[in-house]
Amino acid sequence: DGGITQSPKYLFRKEGQNVTLSCEQNLNHDAMYWYRQDPGQGLRLIYYSQIVNDFQKGDIAEGYSVSREKKESFPLTVTSAQKNPTAFYLCATWDPAGGFNQPQHFGDGTRLSIL
Amino acid sequence: GDSVTQMEGPVTLSEEAFLTINCTYTATGYPSLFWYVQYPGEGLQLLLKATKADDKGSNKGFEATYRKETTSFHLEKGSVQVSDSAVYFCAPRPHAGGTSYGKLTFGQGTILTVHP
Numbered sequence: 682d683g684g685i686t687q688s689p690k691y692l693f694r695k696e697g698q699n700v701t702l703s704c705e706q707n708l709n710h711d712a713m714y715w716y717r718q719d720p721g722q723g724l725r726l727i728y729y730s731q732i733v734n735d736f737q738k739g740d741i742a743e744g745y746s747v748s749r750e751k752k753e754s755f756p757l758t759v760t761s762a763q764k765n766p767t768a769f770y771l772c773a774t775w776d777p778a779g780g781f782n783q784p785q786h787f788g789d790g791t792r793l794s795i796l
Numbered sequence: 797g798d799s800v801t802q803m804e805g806p807v808t809l810s811e812e813a814f815l816t817i818n819c820t821y822t823a824t825g826y827p828s829l830f831w832y833v834q835y836p837g838e839g840l841q842l843l844l845k846a847t848k849a850d851d852k853g854s855n856k857g858f859e860a861t862y863r864k865e866t867t868s869f870h871l872e873k874g875s876v877q878v879s880d881s882a883v884y885f886c887a888p889r890p891h892a893g894g895t896s897y898g899k900l901t902f903g904q905g906t907i908l909t910v911h912p
Contacts, residue, residue, distance in 0.1 A: 685839075687839075712898050714898075714899075721904070721905075722904055722905070723800075723885065723902035723903055723904040723905055724840075724885070724900075724902040725902075726899060729898075729899065731898075739899075771839055771840065773840075775898045777898060781827075781828050781889055781890075781898070782828050782845070782847040784830055784832075784842045784845060785898070785900055786842075787832075787839035787840040787841070788839050789838055789839045790837075790838070790839045
């Protein structure tokens, strides 16, 4: 989606290092989500945020942290506690004002690998 | 809890063949139903959706009908092209707030490869 920018496209992490993935949106959507995608698997929800200054754990939050200080931004930090971080990370947004019939919109993803 | 079962892949077809990718789900109430497509190295794009029973979503020659009685939302295309090669995800969303806030439940995805 042109309205969601994820950066960087590729990221490498060293052992014991925290890394932060960026997600910026100009769609003016309140809700934002982070998913993890492993080969041959569906998307698993890491964290989501309904509104600024609020966020909730998803199904696989351990080893990850987020913040939501601005409506446009929802960065994801992969901490050293996440022992298997190699995956494709996708950020998504949703406009609750449009109702449950409206889809989530996705960025182009960040591929994280271990050095 | 909510779940999705998608037809296992990979699916390999020749150009102009007929495509069906099965999707069945369990969800609270009557969810909205979405199909997303993911091209190599990219994020997910909405392919089509249906929001109530017997609705038919369609886009780019793809169709899927919301079958409440069988809780299914199978994706079909009459004549596939090489450019349709991608991963397809079925994703229901229950109409509920609270802890389900806007969340989608994704199937494991079905890899489609179309040969010339």
